[in-house]
Amino acid sequence: MKRLWRWLIPLAAVPVLALLAYGFRVSPRDIPSPLVGRPAPAFTLATLGGAPLDLAAYRGKVVVVNFWASWCYPACYEEAPVLERNWRGYRDRGVVVMGVGIQDKREAAEKFVGDLGLTFPVAQDLKGTVSVDYGVYGVPETFFVDRQGRIRLKHVGAVTDEVFQTTVDRLLAEAPAQ
Amino acid sequence: MSRLVVAWLATLMLLGATVHFATAQSSKAVSETTVHDVAAQLRCVVCQNLSVADSPSEMASQMRAIIRERLAAGESPADVQRYFVDRYGEWILLSPPRRGFNLLVWLLPLVAVVVGLAVTAALVWRWSHRPRAARAMPVVDPAMSERIRRELERES
Numbered sequence: 301m302k303r304l305w306r307w308l309i310p311l312a313a314v315p316v317l318a319l320l321a322y323g324f325r326v327s328p329r330d331i332p333s334p335l336v337g338r339p340a341p342a343f344t345l346a347t348l349g350g351a352p353l354d355l356a357a358y359r360g361k362v363v364v365v366n367f368w369a370s371w372c373y374p375a376c377y378e379e380a381p382v383l384e385r386n387w388r389g390y391r392d393r394g395v396v397v398m399g400v401g402i403q404d405k406r407e408a409a410e411k412f413v414g415d416l417g418l419t420f421p422v423a424q425d426l427k428g429t430v431s432v433d434y435g436v437y438g439v440p441e442t443f444f445v446d447r448q449g450r451i452r453l454k455h456v457g458a459v460t461d462e463v464f465q466t467t468v469d470r471l472l473a474e475a476p477a478q
Numbered sequence: 479m480s481r482l483v484v485a486w487l488a489t490l491m492l493l494g495a496t497v498h499f500a501t502a503q504s505s506k507a508v509s510e511t512t513v514h515d516v517a518a519q520l521r522c523v524v525c526q527n528l529s530v531a532d533s534p535s536e537m538a539s540q541m542r543a544i545i546r547e548r549l550a551a552g553e554s555p556a557d558v559q560r561y562f563v564d565r566y567g568e569w570i571l572l573s574p575p576r577r578g579f580n581l582l583v584w585l586l587p588l589v590a591v592v593v594g595l596a597v598t599a600a601l602v603w604r605w606s607h608r609p610r611a612a613r614a615m616p617v618v619d620p621a622m623s624e625r626i627r628r629e630l631e632r633e634s
Contacts, residue, residue, distance in 0.1 A: 331566075331569050333566075334564065334565070403537065403540075427540060428537065428540030429540075429544060432544055433565060434565070435565035437523035438524060
């Protein structure tokens with residue numbers, strides 16, 4: 301009986317330690333989005349140039365929606381050239397890249413776009429409604445939308461060439477929308 | 479002339495009343511308490527361990543504006559909460575809903591308290607009910623007690 305107790309108390313700590321070990325290995329920022337597989341929320345914003353940017357207008361194309369901010373350093377500054385490079389490479393193959401700037405002053409957003417030489421359409425989500433519709437909790441976050449208009453992948457953090465190309469190639473290989 | 483002015487004024491007042499009526503119709507008055515109550519249930523997404531009601535961040539203030547707008551459009555607080563859960567998952571709720579696996583979070587502390595009380599009670603009972611033999615005075619060698627008595631006498 302006494303022997304049993306001597307073992308039982310340290311053994312009771314094992315599940316607690318296991319839980320802690322699991323908890324500390326998981327990033328609190330890695331939250332699965334319930335939106336993956338669901339239709340991308342519609343939005344219409346104005347680009348910095350003043351043209352309307354309507355997601356629905358690009359149905360049938362593979363759309364990459366990137367949420368960014370000028371104050372998001374360095375991740376947004378790292379990924380902007382990646383997005384620009386791939387936008388140039390893929391734009392003739394039915395791929396659209398668009399940037400949605402959140403929580404930014406207009407001048408700061410314009411400076412970001414100018415400094416990095418971005419040519420894909422960029423709009424500002426001034427009221428935060430689009431970012432909440434997409435369940436954005438930080439920048440950068442990128443959503444890959446297939447030709448049927450469904451969100452297929454949410455990427456948290458800077459987009460790399462590899463993530464962009466493997467995802468977009470896979471979505472392009474799928475049957476086009478009717 | 480004066481009749482024209484009166485007619486103008488009457489038209490203006492009518493217009494004003496219509497506009498007022500229309501805005502009152504389209505947006506229900508929303509109490510800040512309700513907005514706060516909904517916001518207090520939601521996790522501020524850019525800061526850890528703060529509610530949308532408590533966070534000074536811009537994202538949280540935009541979220542409060544969205545809550546206010548949705549309530550004004552006639553949604554119930556539960557509808558607004560569902561809107562956020564649909565987009566962010568249950569992660570957005572500061573307290574997990576009391577069902578399924580989440581019940582563990584609510585029940586485990588209670589179980590721990592009960593187990594702790596039981597262990598404490600058992601230990602206290604054991605300490606206060608020691609076997610008689612253990613409590614008996616240690617036997618002192620008569621020669622030793624004789625020596626102590628003698629030394630004490632010499633001291634005084």
